[in-house]
Amino acid sequence: QYTVKNAKINTQSSDFGTAFFGTDKVVFASPKQGFTLNREENTSQPFLDLYIGELTEDGQIVKKQKLKGDINSKYHEGMVSFTKDMKTVYFSANNFIKKKKNKEKNKSTEFLQLFKASVTEDGEWTNLILLPFNGTKFSSGHPVLNKDDNQLYFVSDRPESIGKTDLFVVDIYEDGSYSEPRNLGSQINTQDREMFPFIGIDNVLYFSSDGYPGHGELDVYASKIFDSTVSEPINLEEPVNSEYDDFAYIINDNKGRGYFSSNRAGGNGDDDIYSFIASPPIYIECMQEITGVVRDIETQNLVPDVKIILYDAKGLELQSFISSKEEGAFNFQQSC
DSSP states (O other): OOOEEEEETOSSSSEEEEEEEESEEEEEEEOOOOOOOOBBBTTTOEEEEEEEEEETTTTTTTEEEEESSSSSSSOOOEEEEEEETTTTTEEEEEOOEEETTTTOOOOOOEHHHHHHEEEESSSEEEEEOOOOOSSSSSEEEEEETTTSSSEEEEEEEOOTTTBBBEEEEBBTTSSBBBBEEEOTTTOOOOSEEEEEEEEEOOOOOEEEEEESSSSSSEEEEEBBOOOSSSSOOOOOOTTTOOSSSSEEEEEEEETTTEEEOOOOOTTTSEEEEEEEESSSOOOOEEEEEEEOOOTTTTTOOOOSSSSSEEOTTTSSSSEEEETTTTEEEEEEEOOO
């Protein structure tokens, strides 16, 4: 059950993509303030900057301020993820490419790229680094760290994608280098769009997709990540999802509070940020079933009343089962 409220800081343009910054602040994307001619060509929407807002006791976002430091160019910045010590941030921003057309230089902001930056004690972003697995012919964006800060999930339309945009993950090594990106596979990704990942402390992956049967355009889904598999995504249903785009879902699992973004009817502008209280919290369990029969290796006859033992990868006994008297069948059900 969810209680949902429209955030008071929403403008008449697009506001979206909250990220927790500690326990009492969030960072989000919002239109550039003041007089500006910088607008996206396809939508005529103003380009987005990153802002920080303080949280009240009831989860409202107040005291909106632009972020400090080497950030907020004249193009888009949006979707961020902080390490737990708040000293490092990952974010996505428009690529900047100069093209020649009719012998004149034009600027293209077609592709998103992923960056990393350091965060000083007074909140300034410095030492911006372009991540090595970006590309110049595809986008990479919407970064989010797992609970241990050793994996970075993101969205991309790179050639390895199954659909229009897919969810990928890279391992972050102790020396600061990265593994090659891995596609999360067809259990998560569809032929359409998967976007805006978020990882809860219980290793639940929240993301938006328009590739599953849902309420409208982008819907929010949840899937539990296990060591060797992921559970089938479940739709979070109304009131989180609507017949419009619903995305950028994040949650503080300890408080059962969070935020998502939507362009649903009744909002202040294009995309709006919504706060919510979830009660009870989402719980996803993954069960694997192992079935079979016992046969004599020489005669291939069914063998009843045989004890079968299930071990884990370390050789520890998990379960035992006695094959049935008539069919020699067995059945194990084990958590993933």
